[in-house]
Amino acid sequence: xxxxxxxxxxxxxxxxxxxxxxxxxxxxxxxxxxxxxxxxxxxxxxxxxxxxxxxxxxxxxxxxxxxxxxxxxxxxxxxxxxxxxxxxxxxxxxxxxxxxxxxxxxxxxxxxxxxxxxxxxxxxxxxxxxxxxxxx
Numbered sequence: 107x108x109x110x111x112x113x114x115x116x117x118x119x120x121x122x123x124x125x126x127x128x129x130x131x132x133x134x135x136x137x138x139x140x141x142x143x144x145x146x147x148x149x150x151x152x153x154x155x156x157x158x159x160x161x162x163x164x165x166x167x168x169x170x171x172x173x174x175x176x177x178x179x180x181x182x183x184x185x186x187x188x189x190x191x192x193x194x195x196x197x198x199x200x201x202x203x204x205x206x207x208x209x210x211x212x213x214x215x216x217x218x219x220x221x222x223x224x225x226x227x228x229x230x231x232x233x234x235x236x237x238x239x240x241x242x
Contacts, residue, residue, distance in 0.1 A: 195231045
């Protein structure tokens with residue numbers, strides 16, 4: 107096989123001109139030409155990276171952080187507006203009528219004479235009896 111490559115002019119070894127050249131050799135330390143010098147002069151300024159970083163943060167804020175804060179604020183307003191007699195659904199899916207409440211907890215009547223106590227943050231949805239009557 108080596109004989110075939112030698113007949114065709116091929117070789118396993120790199121050309122002789124590149125042998126012995128390493129990172130510190132003269133071939134790799136050539137001076138840049140005028141065209142190469144112009145390419146380096148057209149490099150981006152250091153502040154362009156900061157602009158891109160700021161733009162990415164703005165996009166993340168507008169599309170992720172801001173809407174999530176708005177949902178949290180609306181959920182808190184809904185929990186603060188709960189009053190006795192409202193029909194609510196907890197995060198666990200339990201439906202009930204508000205029997206009593208205090209600052210941190212809410213007691214739901216889920217059946218006749220069956221009451222359960224939950225944290226206020228467990229309430230996922232509220233519908234007052236007036237809204238239910240209007241819907242029917």
